[in-house]
Amino acid sequence: MKLAGTSKFPTTSQLSAKITFPKTPVVSKAMANIKSPAWLNDVRLYHNRGKSTFQGESGRFGDFYGFDDIMTESPEVVKGFIDIYSKWISTTGIDGFRIDTARHVNELFWQAFIPSIKAQALASGKKDFPMWGEVYDSSPETLEYWARYGGFTELLDFPVQDRMLKFIISGAANQLATLLNSDDQYSTATVDPRNFGIFLGNHDMGRIGGFIGGNVNSDSALLRDQMAHVLLFTMRGVPIVYYGDEFGLMGDGDKEARQDLFVTLVDRWRKQQRIGGEPIGMGKSSFDTTNPLQQTIRDLTKLHSSSTAFSAGAMKIRIAENGLLVFSRFDLDTGKEYLMTFNSSDAAITGSFDSEYLENKWEKVLGDGTVSASTKSMKFTVPACGWGVFLSEMVKSSVTPEVRMNKPARNPMFRDRFNLEATISGADVAEVQFQYKDGATWKSLGTDTSPTFKSDLDAAGLYRVFPLISDIKWSTNTEFRAVAYFANRIEAKSETFLFAKP
Incomplete structure (x- = not known):
C-alpha cells in the first residue's frame, strides 16, 4: 500500500498472472476480451484474492459477491x-x-x-x-x-x-x-x-x-x-x-x-x-x-x-426530547426564519422555548399545529404523529452582533488536530467561518452554520471546527480568527489569536 498511486507501483509488465497473485486468475476465451475499455480485460490489474470476507484487508481487496476487485492502487x-x-x-x-x-x-x-x-x-x-x-x-x-x-x-x-x-x-x-x-x-x-x-x-x-x-x-x-x-x-x-x-x-x-x-x-x-x-x-x-x-x-x-434556508441556511435546534423535535432554519440573506415542529409520539404535545430573538407574527406554511410568540417566549402545539412548518421575519437586534473566538487549543482526543471555537452575541444565529493567515492572505479552515446543542459532551451555543495540524502552513506564531456572517449582510470579526504549531 505504501507504493499505491506512485510511480514506483509495479506496472503490468512487472506482474505475472501465474505467480504474482494469491489466486491465479482464470478467464475463458469467450470472456477474455468482452470488457471496454480494453485495459479492463488485463487480469493483472485485479487483486485476485478470491471472495471477500468483508473483514480486515479482505474488505479492501476481496471480490464482492463475484465482482472482480480491480487494483485501484495502480x-x-x-x-x-x-x-x-x-x-x-x-x-x-x-x-x-x-x-x-x-x-x-x-x-x-x-x-x-x-x-x-x-x-x-x-x-x-x-x-x-x-x-x-x-x-x-x-x-x-x-x-x-x-x-x-x-x-x-x-x-x-x-x-x-x-x-x-x-x-x-x-x-x-x-x-x-x-x-x-x-x-x-x-x-x-x-x-x-x-x-x-x-x-x-x-x-x-x-x-x-x-x-x-x-x-x-x-x-x-x-x-x-x-x-x-x-x-x-x-x-x-x-x-x-x-x-x-x-x-x-x-x-x-x-x-x-x-x-x-x-x-x-x-x-x-x-x-x-x-x-x-x-x-x-x-x-x-x-x-x-x-x-x-x-x-x-x-x-x-x-x-x-x-428558500435557500433549506438548501444552504443555518440551523438551530430548539428542543429535542421525548418524541418532540423543534428547530429553525434561516435564510440570512433575506432575514427569514422557518420554524419546524415534530411530534413522533402518539399524543398531542404543548410546549415552549425561550429566545431573545422572536418575531410576534408567524405564518403557517405547511402541516398542523399552532405557534404563538410573545416577548422572549414561543409557545406551540403539535398533534400526535404531527408536524408543522411556520415562517416569520428574523428579529433585528438593537445591538451590533459580535463574534468572540476562544484561544486555539490542542485537541485532547486526537493528536493530529486542534480546536477552534467561537460564540456569538446580539443575534440568534450566524454562519461562522474560521480562518488562519498565510502570509498576507486569510484562508478558510471551515464554516459552522449550526451552534451546538447541549449534551453530556458539549456545551450549547458553540461554533467549532477541528482543523488538522497538517492543513496549516505554519509560521513561528500563526494568526487565527473567526468571521461571523449575520442576517441582513452584517459581518463581524473576532480578535485574532497567535498560536504556535502544536
Missing part, C-alpha cells in the same frame, strides 16, 4: 477510471455521481480521482457536481474519516439516516440533535455537511415504509411516513427520495427493497400492503395509482426550492 487503473468517468461527463452531460462501496477502495485512489472528475465537470460547464460516496456505517467517526482522509467533499449520511429513523419510530429526538454536533468534525475548507446526502432508506437496508411497518392501513403509519419526509426535506443536507416511497412501498431488507414500479409477475409483490394505498394486485403498475405521499413530496419539493 496508476494505470487510476488514470483509466478518470478517463472513463470524464468521458461520461463530456458526452452525456451527467450532473453527478453516487459512488457505491467507497470505503472499500483505497484513499489515494479517491484523492486523485475526485479532484480530476470535479475539474472535468467544471471544464464542461458544471460548477456544482456532487459525488456522494457511500460509506455504509452509522458511526459519525467513520464518516468523518472519509471526509478528512478519503478526499470526499460529499458523502451519504448514514448516521443521520439512523438517527432520523430512531426519532420517527421511537421518539429519540435527543440522539438526532446531539449527532448533529458531529457536523463540526466534518467541516473543513472543502467539506460542508450541508452538501451531504440524507435519506430515509435505500436498496440495501430497506424502505422507510418497511421500517415503519405495523398496521399499514392505520392513519399512524401514513402520518409517520409523511413526517419522515418532512424531516428529510427541512433539516440540513441534500434530501434523497428513494424511488417507490411516493407510492408507499414497504420493501424491508435488501432484495425486497428493489421492487419495480411496473406491472409485476412476483406474487408476493402483488399482495404486499402499501402505506397510504392498497396492494397493486394484477395487471396494474404503480403509475396507475395515486397515494397521499405523492402530494406530500410534491409540497415538500416546492417548499425546499422556495
Whole structure:
C-alpha cells in the first residue's frame, strides 16, 4: 500500500498472472476480451484474492459477491477510471455521481480521482457536481474519516439516516440533535455537511415504509411516513427520495427493497400492503395509482426550492426530547426564519422555548399545529404523529452582533488536530467561518452554520471546527480568527489569536 498511486507501483509488465497473485486468475476465451475499455480485460490489474470476507484487508481487496476487485492502487487503473468517468461527463452531460462501496477502495485512489472528475465537470460547464460516496456505517467517526482522509467533499449520511429513523419510530429526538454536533468534525475548507446526502432508506437496508411497518392501513403509519419526509426535506443536507416511497412501498431488507414500479409477475409483490394505498394486485403498475405521499413530496419539493434556508441556511435546534423535535432554519440573506415542529409520539404535545430573538407574527406554511410568540417566549402545539412548518421575519437586534473566538487549543482526543471555537452575541444565529493567515492572505479552515446543542459532551451555543495540524502552513506564531456572517449582510470579526504549531 505504501507504493499505491506512485510511480514506483509495479506496472503490468512487472506482474505475472501465474505467480504474482494469491489466486491465479482464470478467464475463458469467450470472456477474455468482452470488457471496454480494453485495459479492463488485463487480469493483472485485479487483486485476485478470491471472495471477500468483508473483514480486515479482505474488505479492501476481496471480490464482492463475484465482482472482480480491480487494483485501484495502480496508476494505470487510476488514470483509466478518470478517463472513463470524464468521458461520461463530456458526452452525456451527467450532473453527478453516487459512488457505491467507497470505503472499500483505497484513499489515494479517491484523492486523485475526485479532484480530476470535479475539474472535468467544471471544464464542461458544471460548477456544482456532487459525488456522494457511500460509506455504509452509522458511526459519525467513520464518516468523518472519509471526509478528512478519503478526499470526499460529499458523502451519504448514514448516521443521520439512523438517527432520523430512531426519532420517527421511537421518539429519540435527543440522539438526532446531539449527532448533529458531529457536523463540526466534518467541516473543513472543502467539506460542508450541508452538501451531504440524507435519506430515509435505500436498496440495501430497506424502505422507510418497511421500517415503519405495523398496521399499514392505520392513519399512524401514513402520518409517520409523511413526517419522515418532512424531516428529510427541512433539516440540513441534500434530501434523497428513494424511488417507490411516493407510492408507499414497504420493501424491508435488501432484495425486497428493489421492487419495480411496473406491472409485476412476483406474487408476493402483488399482495404486499402499501402505506397510504392498497396492494397493486394484477395487471396494474404503480403509475396507475395515486397515494397521499405523492402530494406530500410534491409540497415538500416546492417548499425546499422556495428558500435557500433549506438548501444552504443555518440551523438551530430548539428542543429535542421525548418524541418532540423543534428547530429553525434561516435564510440570512433575506432575514427569514422557518420554524419546524415534530411530534413522533402518539399524543398531542404543548410546549415552549425561550429566545431573545422572536418575531410576534408567524405564518403557517405547511402541516398542523399552532405557534404563538410573545416577548422572549414561543409557545406551540403539535398533534400526535404531527408536524408543522411556520415562517416569520428574523428579529433585528438593537445591538451590533459580535463574534468572540476562544484561544486555539490542542485537541485532547486526537493528536493530529486542534480546536477552534467561537460564540456569538446580539443575534440568534450566524454562519461562522474560521480562518488562519498565510502570509498576507486569510484562508478558510471551515464554516459552522449550526451552534451546538447541549449534551453530556458539549456545551450549547458553540461554533467549532477541528482543523488538522497538517492543513496549516505554519509560521513561528500563526494568526487565527473567526468571521461571523449575520442576517441582513452584517459581518463581524473576532480578535485574532497567535498560536504556535502544536
